Amino acid sequence: MFRQLLTWRALLALVAILIVSGTISYSSYLAKKIEKDEREKVEQWVEAGNFINNPSNQDIRLASLILIQTDIPIIETNEKDSITNWVNLDSAEVKKGWPNHEPTKNLNTNNYLKGRLVTFQSSRPPIEWTDPLDSTHRNRYYYGNSKLLNEVQYYPIVQLFIVALFIIITILAIRSSYLSTQNQVWAGMAKETAHQLGTPVSSLEGWLEILRETPGNEKYVPELEKDISRLRLVSDRFGKIGSSPQLEKLNVVKQVEEVVEYVRKRAPGKVLFKLNNYLSNDIIIPLSGPLFDWVIENLLKNALDAMEGKGSITIDLQENKKEVIVDVSDTGKGISSQNLSKVFKPGFTTKKRGWGLGLSLSKRIIEQYHKGSIEVKNSELGKGTTFRIILKK
Incomplete structure (x- = not known):
């Protein structure tokens, strides 16, 4: 295309x-x-x-x-x-x-x-x-x-303006159509993924109940239950892509803290997590909990991949009169200047594995569903990257 x-x-x-x-x-x-x-x-x-x-x-x-x-x-x-x-x-x-x-x-x-x-x-x-x-x-x-x-002498100028306007409108229409088709493809893939995950997750929940009733499995059941709940959450997130999610009044500080804690437990021991809360109090704003958590989790996992097992991740929570600002910074390898404009495009990735959808979906979640913004605040090769999320109060 x-x-x-x-x-x-x-x-x-x-x-x-x-x-x-x-x-x-x-x-x-x-x-x-x-x-x-x-x-x-x-x-x-x-x-x-x-x-x-x-x-x-x-x-x-x-x-x-x-x-x-x-x-x-x-x-x-x-x-x-x-x-x-x-x-x-x-x-x-x-x-x-x-x-x-x-x-x-x-x-x-x-x-x-x-x-x-x-x-x-x-x-x-x-x-x-x-x-x-x-x-x-x-x-x-x-x-x-x-x-x-x-009139004859000025006619070429008028004609040039009309042709230029026609070309601009046509290019914008083609681009809009292309982006719309692209979004429909990604949304369709996400919903199909959610649908495909639904059957095995339901089956696993049934097997979990059998294990729960069988003596000797008490030590394994809680951990399996956590993983199945996690799979159910992932399936729920994918299912919400492409449709307008229901926003709830949630505490943004608590949402960020829970995701940071979840990723911290599963991160390598050489990675240091630091959460700086500069908010005046707990801020309650309209959020889709599962989708917002997904965005923060995706940024944290990208930071872990960029640091290759060692370094530090800093999460700063700030505010002004109208907005809440979430900065996620890492000490990883950074993003080259030629790639800065591509990071949110579907399919772009510097990893050996992956579809390159994480940041693209994150941008869709923040900007379309939450009416906020997400951007690369700054990045320097060899020193790290900072992503900034801005949410309206």
């Missing part, structure tokens, strides 16, 4: 590149074509205006039509680039552009017109017109983009 996800991403990226490249190329082609047509329209506008200004021309209907239909912003200047006229600019902005908002006859004092002229001058060369009757009389016509040309 991971390779398939990469294939989807590569395909989407390729499609996006092709769409954007094609759009930019075609938009560039259209923009150049429109720009060429607009220059011809401005030239026609210049000729039409001068045609009308010539008293010898009687029929000016076509020239007037050209002047009216042109929507390109144009600024007329003399040979010294002093503004003499303008058309198709924002009248309201022109009105604001006068000094002290007071109109004057000198167009060159208008800040808005001066700013537009500078923009037009920097974008393209002007169209020049020389009076055929007076060669010393020359006008220059600077012009900007029409609304159509602006």
Whole structure:
């Protein structure tokens, strides 16, 4: 599925590149074509205006039509680039552009017109017109983009944004679907494990009753009873994965102490356990006892595996106004920086045995069922690791 996800991403990226490249190329082609047509329209506008200004021309209907239909912003200047006229600019902005908002006859004092002229001058060369009757009389016509040309030029940016948004939504949908399927697989495996454990555990309980009634087994029955109870607890934990467990008001200090004591008795003698309780009093919070115990037990067992039989494990219980914090620290081999982002992913493990589900299920239990958080607070190779659980009061 991971390779398939990469294939989807590569395909989407390729499609996006092709769409954007094609759009930019075609938009560039259209923009150049429109720009060429607009220059011809401005030239026609210049000729039409001068045609009308010539008293010898009687029929000016076509020239007037050209002047009216042109929507390109144009600024007329003399040979010294002093503004003499303008058309198709924002009248309201022109009105604001006068000094002290007071109109004057000198167009060159208008800040808005001066700013537009500078923009037009920097974008393209002007169209020049020389009076055929007076060669010393020359006008220059600077012009900007029409609304159509602006829309064509901005279209690739809009298209790029739409394509990027489409790709992001698609990737998130694929990832969500993948994670949902993955969670269903792990939950299904957990429930099937619980189901498979149920039959032999029930059978063992029956055999235990037979042993209890048989003289001479008094020394073994209590220990077998503990192990069968433990198996029943493990089966119950697996059965709760994938469904919403019932949370109860429990003492978090007592829950942690019981798990620490249970693991301590079964740990190698060279491992030192230390429980530091910095809580102001016994804190009662909503917990699923079996599942929360499982998380603490899993962290402690991982710590034991990391220390390979010797070292120390420290459990710190702290609090603030809204949260209870449980830190589990060990003096083991630590986690490499490249693996820190993978530790909670299903299937990831550095052990020779195991499915790599412990931390993944722990994260699900704390975050989904208890609405808390679990993270690697810090880790250093050769010095140890600290996991932090945060639970809401």
